[in-house]
Amino acid sequence: MSSLTSDKTASPDGTAMDALPARADIRDAADRLNLIVISPLGRSGSFLIQSLFDGHPEVVCFSEVAQHWHHADSFRAAGQDISAWLDAHPEFHDGRSFAGEDASMADALATWFRQRRPQFEDAFRLAWETLNDSAEERRLYVSLAVAWAVVRGQDLDRLRYVVLQHHNNRAIAGDMPAILRAFPETRILATCRHPIESGLSFLTLDRRTGHASFRNYCRNVRGWSVTCWRNMEAVAAQLSDESRLRLLDLNTLHEDPDGILRRLALWLGISDDPALHASSVCDIPWLGNSADGAPIPTFEHKRAALIYPATIGTQKGLSRNEYRFAEWFTRPFLRSAGYADPATVGTTSLAGFLWILISHMEWFRADTIAHDRGLKRFARRLGLVETALVLKELLALRRSVRRPLAHLRLDRDPAA
Numbered sequence: 457m458s459s460l461t462s463d464k465t466a467s468p469d470g471t472a473m474d475a476l477p478a479r480a481d482i483r484d485a486a487d488r489l490n491l492i493v494i495s496p497l498g499r500s501g502s503f504l505i506q507s508l509f510d511g512h513p514e515v516v517c518f519s520e521v522a523q524h525w526h527h528a529d530s531f532r533a534a535g536q537d538i539s540a541w542l543d544a545h546p547e548f549h550d551g552r553s554f555a556g557e558d559a560s561m562a563d564a565l566a567t568w569f570r571q572r573r574p575q576f577e578d579a580f581r582l583a584w585e586t587l588n589d590s591a592e593e594r595r596l597y598v599s600l601a602v603a604w605a606v607v608r609g610q611d612l613d614r615l616r617y618v619v620l621q622h623h624n625n626r627a628i629a630g631d632m633p634a635i636l637r638a639f640p641e642t643r644i645l646a647t648c649r650h651p652i653e654s655g656l657s658f659l660t661l662d663r664r665t666g667h668a669s670f671r672n673y674c675r676n677v678r679g680w681s682v683t684c685w686r687n688m689e690a691v692a693a694q695l696s697d698e699s700r701l702r703l704l705d706l707n708t709l710h711e712d713p714d715g716i717l718r719r720l721a722l723w724l725g726i727s728d729d730p731a732l733h734a735s736s737v738c739d740i741p742w743l744g745n746s747a748d749g750a751p752i753p754t755f756e757h758k759r760a761a762l763i764y765p766a767t768i769g770t771q772k773g774l775s776r777n778e779y780r781f782a783e784w785f786t787r788p789f790l791r792s793a794g795y796a797d798p799a800t801v802g803t804t805s806l807a808g809f810l811w812i813l814i815s816h817m818e819w820f821r822a823d824t825i826a827h828d829r830g831l832k833r834f835a836r837r838l839g840l841v842e843t844a845l846v847l848k849e850l851l852a853l854r855r856s857v858r859r860p861l862a863h864l865r866l867d868r869d870p871a872a
Contacts, residue, residue, distance in 0.1 A: 476579050477602070477612050479586045485605075485612045486587055486598045489516075491639040492724065494621040495628055497688060498654030498680040499661070499747065500647040501706040503554065504735060504754075506621050507742045508717070511731035514616040516601040516608075519565060519737050521553035522623035525631040527600075528593045538580045542573070549573075554737045556745055561737075568738050572607040579603040594638040608738070616726055617643070625684035632694050642700065643724060646688050648865075649706040650795050651681040651786035656764045656774055660747040667823055670778070670816040671842050677782050678842075678849050685789040686852060689859045701864055703793070708867040711760030719866045765799040780804040781812045788853065794862030817843055 477485075492515070496502035502521075509517040527545075534541040542549060551565035569576070580603035587595045601618040620635075622628045635642055649657075658676035662668040692701050702723055709716045713733065721728040735742045735754040744752030752759075767773025774782070783790075783803050790797060804812070817839040835841045862868060 476575075476582050477606065479582070481612045482583050482586045482602055485602060485615050486583075486590065486594075489598055489601060489615060489639075490617050491597070491635065491642040492617045492619050493628075493635065493642055493644050494619060495625065495644065495646050495684075495688065495691070496623060496680075497625070497646050497648040497684045497703075498651060499657040500649040500654060501704075501709065502621060502623070502647040503742075503745055504706075504709075504752075505645065505647050505704060506619060507554070507735040507737055508732050508754075509619050510736045511608075511734075511739055512726065512729050513610060513614050513731070514726045514729075515619060516605050516610070516615060516617070517619040518548065518600070518604055519551035519554060519569075520548045521621055523548075523621050524624070525593075525620070525622065525627075525635055528596050531596055532592075536584075538577050538584070542577070549576075551737050554742055554745075558743075561740060561742070564740050565738060568740070569607075576603045576607045579606040591638060593634065597638070617724065625680070625687050629687045629690035629694070632691050636694070644691060644695070644701040645720075646701065646703045647706060648703050648793070650762055650764075651677075651685070651789055651793075652774075652779065652782045652797070652799075653707075653762050653764050654681050655778075655782040655786075656767075657747045659774065659778070660772070664747065664749055669818055669821055669823070671818050671821060671839050673778060674781070674813065674817065674842055674846060675836075677785055678846055681782060681786050682789070682853070683849055685786075685793070685861075686849075686856055689856065689861070692859055692861070692864075698864065702869070703861060703865045705865055705867055707760050707762065708865075710755050710757060712867075713755040716866055719869055723866065723869065762798065765797075768799055768801050776801055777812045777816060781809060781816075784809040788858055789861075792858050792861050794865065794868070813843060813846055 492509070494502050494506055506517060506521065509515045510519075511517075530545060531541050534544055547553065549569040550562070551569075552562060555562035555565060580599050583599035583602040584595065587598060590598070597618055597620070601615070602612065605612060605615060622631065655673065655677045658680065659668060659673050662672050662676075692698055695701055702720075704716065704720065717732050718728050721732065733754070735744070746752050764774055764779070768779045769776055779799060779801055780803055783797060783799070784806070789795075819839040821837055821839075823837075
């Protein structure tokens with residue numbers, strides 16, 4: 457058990473809090489801590505997987521989603537002042553991505569951190585000072601991890617990993633050399649699902665939010681059912697040992713959660729703790745962010761089944777041309793990742809794919825998705841821009857090398 461520098465203190469609401477750890481324990485934790493990088497391949501349950509690590513005694517899991525490796529840049533810009541950085545970067549601690557439209561959860565998470573913030577800042581400053589001879593990026597992430605573990609009441613002696621959800625599939629390959637320099641034994645956990653099913657999931661979400669269009673469907677298939685897989689191939693090529701990369705399929709997780717999580721724990725070398733089987737954020741239960749807006753129990757067997765094959769041509773499914781477009785575009789990864797295509801609708805050729813692209817594209821739509829900003833916001837309204845990006849992706853696929861990935865799926869891991 458880690459030694460403490462003083463007795464327990466009290467939070468503003470009177471809750472007892474653990475005191476700060478000893479510098480020697482911080483050093484030991486810094487030498488031991490490794491990184492788990494979660495990277496989503498489509499709408500594939502990356503929020504869910506991150507929430508499963510919450511509360512695991514051997515893992516530090518922040519409440520922020522879509523973390524960026526470049527926290528060191530923003531921390532430097534804040535004068536390496538943790539108070540200023542937290543003020544400028546509230547998404548790190550307020551859980552807004554997980555809470556979404558759930559106001560009660562958002563309030564609970566905000567209150568949770570507000571009560572613990574003084575202790576978090578004190579623990580961070582102690583760790584930052586203790587690790588002053590460490591490389592800046594590693595020093596920052598370890599200090600954040602130590603401070604988070606302190607306010608969560610975790611035993612530093614048991615910590616093995618820090619979770620980083622790298623949600624930007626276009627940047628992860630470029631960031632990987634720096635990540636590996638700071639944490640040479642980084643583990644990459646790519647959450648995934650059938651690429652065509654991912655396209656349908658995005659379309660269902662767009663229908664619910666009023667942004668359904670072929671342009672947005674094309675964008676999501678291109679960016680999340682194709683480009684992210686190609687970028688993960690680039691990540692795999694940078695690893696000296698491919699055993700540090702695993703793919704976790706969302707459908708098989710819902711089909712056999714205990715078996716898949718047992719394999720995940722074995723791969724990471726951590727205990728198959730009960731916390732790993734319950735979705736939460738700072739111990740507050742989380743009910744998912746499903747495309748249809750319905751709450752999701754942590755695991756639900758009916759979600760193991762593919763929806764797209766039986767719904768092609770129906771109001772809730774893909775149109776025949778939407779299916780053919782996605783099937784042709786994702787075909788290389790269906791093969792490399794071991795995904796069958798049980799649909800009975802006929803597929804298309806390159807010429808057919810291009811005809812669907814050109815004939816179905818809306819050349820101008822005023823609506824844009826929420827995170828577009830500035831000039832990009834205007835450009836995204838133009839179908840010509842999306843068409844050009846599809847052609848650019850086709851060229852990138854032609855120039856890159858396909859890698860076998862199916863054997864890296866946890867549901868096919870022979871070592872488990």
